[in-house]
Amino acid sequence: MTxxxxxxxxxxxxxxxxxxxxxxxxxxxxxxxxxxLGPNGAGKSTTIKMLTGLLAPTSGRxxxxxxxxxxxxVEVKRQIGVVPEGMALFGRLTGGEYLNFxxxxxxxxxxxxxxRAGELLEFMQLADQPKTLITDYSHGMQKKLALAAAxxxxxxxxxxxxxxxxxxxxASGTLKAMLQRMIAHGATIFLTSHVLEIVERLCSxxxxxxxxxxxAQGSIEELRAGVEAQAGDAIGGNTGGAPxxxxxxxxxxxxxxxxxxxxxxxxxxxx
Amino acid sequence: xxxxxxxxxxxAAVAKLRWQLFVNSLRTxxxxxxxxxxxxxxxxFAGVGFGGAFALGSAALFxxxxxxxxxxxxxxxxxxxxxxxxxxxxxxFTENFDSSNLLRFPLTYGTFFxxxxxxxxxxxxxxxxxxxxxxxxxxIGLARPGLVPWAAIVxxxxxxxxxxxxxxxxxxxxxxLARRRTREILGILFFLVILSxxxxxxxxxxxxxxxxxxxxxxxxxxxxxxxxxxxGLAAAAIARAAQENFSSAxxxxxxxxxxxxxxxxLLHLRLRAQYRGxxxxxxxxxxxxxxxxSVVRAGWGIPGVPPPVAAIVExxxxxxxxxxxxxxxxxxxxxxxxxxxxxxxxxxxxxxxLTRAPDLAFPVGAAYALLVLSNLVYNNxxxxxxxxxxxxxxxxxxxxVQLAKNLTHGAVLALEAALVWMSVCLIFRxxxxxxxxxTLSGILFALLxxxxxxxxxxxxxxxxxxxGTFGRQRASNxxxxxxxxxxxxxxxxxxxxxxxxxxxxxxxLATLLYLGLGVIAFVVYxxxxxxxxxxxxxxxxxxxxxxxxx
Numbered sequence: 039m040t041x042x043x044x045x046x047x048x049x050x051x052x053x054x055x056x057x058x059x060x061x062x063x064x065x066x067x068x069x070x071x072x073x074x075l076g077p078n079g080a081g082k083s084t085t086i087k088m089l090t091g092l093l094a095p096t097s098g099r100x101x102x103x104x105x106x107x108x109x110x111x112v113e114v115k116r117q118i119g120v121v122p123e124g125m126a127l128f129g130r131l132t133g134g135e136y137l138n139f140x141x142x143x144x145x146x147x148x149x150x151x152x153x154r155a156g157e158l159l160e161f162m163q164l165a166d167q168p169k170t171l172i173t174d175y176s177h178g179m180q181k182k183l184a185l186a187a188a189x190x191x192x193x194x195x196x197x198x199x200x201x202x203x204x205x206x207x208x209a210s211g212t213l214k215a216m217l218q219r220m221i222a223h224g225a226t227i228f229l230t231s232h233v234l235e236i237v238e239r240l241c242s243x244x245x246x247x248x249x250x251x252x253x254a255q256g257s258i259e260e261l262r263a264g265v266e267a268q269a270g271d272a273i274g275g276n277t278g279g280a281p282x283x284x285x286x287x288x289x290x291x292x293x294x295x296x297x298x299x300x301x302x303x304x305x306x307x308x309x
Numbered sequence: 310x311x312x313x314x315x316x317x318x319x320x321a322a323v324a325k326l327r328w329q330l331f332v333n334s335l336r337t338x339x340x341x342x343x344x345x346x347x348x349x350x351x352x353x354f355a356g357v358g359f360g361g362a363f364a365l366g367s368a369a370l371f372x373x374x375x376x377x378x379x380x381x382x383x384x385x386x387x388x389x390x391x392x393x394x395x396x397x398x399x400x401x402f403t404e405n406f407d408s409s410n411l412l413r414f415p416l417t418y419g420t421f422f423x424x425x426x427x428x429x430x431x432x433x434x435x436x437x438x439x440x441x442x443x444x445x446x447x448x449i450g451l452a453r454p455g456l457v458p459w460a461a462i463v464x465x466x467x468x469x470x471x472x473x474x475x476x477x478x479x480x481x482x483x484x485x486l487a488r489r490r491t492r493e494i495l496g497i498l499f500f501l502v503i504l505s506x507x508x509x510x511x512x513x514x515x516x517x518x519x520x521x522x523x524x525x526x527x528x529x530x531x532x533x534x535x536x537x538x539x540x541g542l543a544a545a546a547i548a549r550a551a552q553e554n555f556s557s558a559x560x561x562x563x564x565x566x567x568x569x570x571x572x573x574x575l576l577h578l579r580l581r582a583q584y585r586g587x588x589x590x591x592x593x594x595x596x597x598x599x600x601x602x603s604v605v606r607a608g609w610g611i612p613g614v615p616p617p618v619a620a621i622v623e624x625x626x627x628x629x630x631x632x633x634x635x636x637x638x639x640x641x642x643x644x645x646x647x648x649x650x651x652x653x654x655x656x657x658x659x660x661x662x663l664t665r666a667p668d669l670a671f672p673v674g675a676a677y678a679l680l681v682l683s684n685l686v687y688n689n690x691x692x693x694x695x696x697x698x699x700x701x702x703x704x705x706x707x708x709x710v711q712l713a714k715n716l717t718h719g720a721v722l723a724l725e726a727a728l729v730w731m732s733v734c735l736i737f738r739x740x741x742x743x744x745x746x747x748t749l750s751g752i753l754f755a756l757l758x759x760x761x762x763x764x765x766x767x768x769x770x771x772x773x774x775x776x777g778t779f780g781r782q783r784a785s786n787x788x789x790x791x792x793x794x795x796x797x798x799x800x801x802x803x804x805x806x807x808x809x810x811x812x813x814x815x816x817x818l819a820t821l822l823y824l825g826l827g828v829i830a831f832v833v834y835x836x837x838x839x840x841x842x843x844x845x846x847x848x849x850x851x852x853x854x855x856x857x858x859x
Contacts, residue, residue: 115702122698124853
């Protein structure tokens with residue numbers, strides 16, 4: 039069995055009376071491209087924040103690369119890269135200045151930080167506006183810059199919270215190229231996304247969280263087999279898909295979390 | 310019919326929203342602390358409001374009973390100036406309105422206009438202005454009861470005009486502030502205007518030593534113009550009516566109303582643009598910058614300072630260097646010394662206080678330099694916005710982040726102290742070694758106390774600084790209140806020590822005492838630095854949410 043890059047035990051986070059994340063047991067092996075899915079408000083962002091040290095768990099244990107996060111937060115952070123929900127950019131720096139700053143914060147020496155910053159700006163196609171402040175960047179440019187800052191120290195694990203949200207096809211292509219390159223070089227990537235087509239294309243393994251609880255975890259094939267087996271047991275072998283066709287990730291996802299469609303009598307006044 | 314019913318519903322909904330936001334804010338400790346601060350500040354304002362109303366009312370009663378009706382202008386001008394300048398000078402107590410959230414609802418333009426005017430008017434300047442005008446009305450009424458209805462109409466028109474001017478200035482300035490370049494130009498202009506005002510009296514007196522003729526001449530020259538401006542018109546409208554010159558009184562009132570309509574027209578231009586969907590956010594004002602190839606230079610290396618700390622220091626200096634107004638404020642202490650140099654004392658002595666006691670010039674200038682810095686020190690993550698998440702995600706201890714920010718602020722203060730010292734040498738005379746050492750040790754003590762309290766407040770009561778808006782708070786009420794208290798204690802203590810040592814002719818005693826206090830302050834600072842780290846980690850969710858707020 040491959041060593042776990044990320045593992046959690048009984049991970050929970052409570053806000054007042056509400057359990058945003060409850061008793062989550064995650065296991066992500068090194069080198070996996072891991073998609074963390076769930077409906078809105080299911081606890082995805084809360085989980086990723088806890089895994090990256092942006093939020094303290096109420097209870098439970100997090101291990102990253104074999105180190106317990108609570109005890110070794112600085113050492114763990116040195117080995118991971120994060121693109122959080124708000125992107126964590128400093129708007130009044132230029133892209134180059136920000137990458138340089140990020141590199142040095144992650145422990146690179148001054149020359150290496152500057153060299154990598156220049157290369158990343160080139161790769162992300164951000165190098166032609168050296169004097170533009172980040173606050174004047176478009177949303178897609180900011181996403182690319184945030185990703186560049188997260189990888190400048192060549193992390194072993196990369197956490198991405200909705201990296202493709204609000205990004206056009208061109209920027210999205212650049213982001214995907216970088217992520218696939220990292221996976222090819224043995225990095226582990228943990229991402230949340232609502233764009234299931236992209237997750238299906240990129241990720242080898244999936245976990246689904248629903249109402250704060252982990253309801254499925256495994257490779258896409260394992261999840262598909264599980265759903266098909268369950269459907270077979272329930273309705274005599276009919277999985278609902280066309281004969282011979284595999285269930286898509288969207289179909290798997292909807293089967294697992296349940297698609298609560300409104301009845302005909304609801305919202306009768308609408309339309 | 311249905312439109313007016315819609316509007317009523319919308320006004321009620323916005324009022325309910327404000328109330329709900331207020332009630333919900335009390336769920337957190339920070340919200341409750343804000344409420345306590347607001348109550349204390351509110352009591353202060355109430356004292357100023359009622360005291361001012363009584364004073365202005367008494368003055369109005371005196372002028373009216375002496376038939377000096379024209380002198381009412383002398384009461385209305387301060388009210389007018391306060392009403393317009395206070396919200397600009399004290400943005401921490403001013404509520405401005407972000408209309409973008411409301412525009413998605415089906416508001417008519419009329420409703421939007423009224424909401425903008427009404428919402429923005431619920432600030433201390435309006436409350437105090439109205440209270441003072443009521444005081445003046447009561448004073449006039451006691452002297453001449455028959456004049457009350459007319460005076461009430463005139464003062465009401467004057468009040469509405471003040472509200473409209475305030476809203477118009479805010480709306481237009483916000484437009485200009487949306488662009489970084491115009492924002493910086495405006496900041497510099499604002500600074501120069503404030504500076505010029507400070508210099509009028511000192512310069513007039515400087516060139517007319519021993520006489521008051523210059524000021525009198527300025528006032529006399531200004532009088533014909535003054536009568537055509539809103540406070541003069543309001544005073545004239547009441548005065549003419551009191552003198553039974555009704556046509557002239559009516560003409561003054563009509564001119565006052567014409568002013569109001571012109572100002573409302575300017576406000577309409579701005580609000581109409583906003584209503585049509587203009588976005589004043591920072592990104593909408595994307596500046597055109599020359600394209601070229603990016604060459605990333607190596608960052609700063611500071612001997613003896615860990616690389617992450619040096620990186621944050623560099624980032625802080627880059628932020629400061631991109632804030633034109635902030636750079637200008639660094640010059641303020643030297644400017645204040647110039648003003649002190651030329652301002653006569655209130656006792657009638659033509660020599661300024663610091664001219665008579667030039668050895669106090671350096672301490673005064675250095676203390677002012679620290680005060681200028683307090684905006685940064687007490688909300689040291691305000692400018693970072695969502696970037697604050699980076700500090701929690703990066704492999705760096707949080708105390709190192711605050712240490713870097715403190716080092717930056719310390720370096721800025723050192724630079725300012727050097728500037729002040731040179732200014733004192735040029736404007737007054739070089740301070741003695743004793744005074745220089747006492748001042749530097751005193752400033753060190755005060756800086757350490759300020760940094761310690763500032764670090765705690767920065768993580769417990771952060772406030773996002775939005776460079777693209779005007780009149781939105783730049784610090785929380787709790788922070789403003791706490792920093793005021795700290796300055797009062799620290800500078801009070803420092804002044805007592807310095808003056809006592811000076812009186813006994815043993816200035817070195819002050820140095821010793823300050824160094825002793827500095828050692829205690831340093832111990833407190835280090836304890837607080839690690840405490841602030843714990844609090845930052847415990848409050849990280851609130852800190853990130855508050856600073857990432859859009």
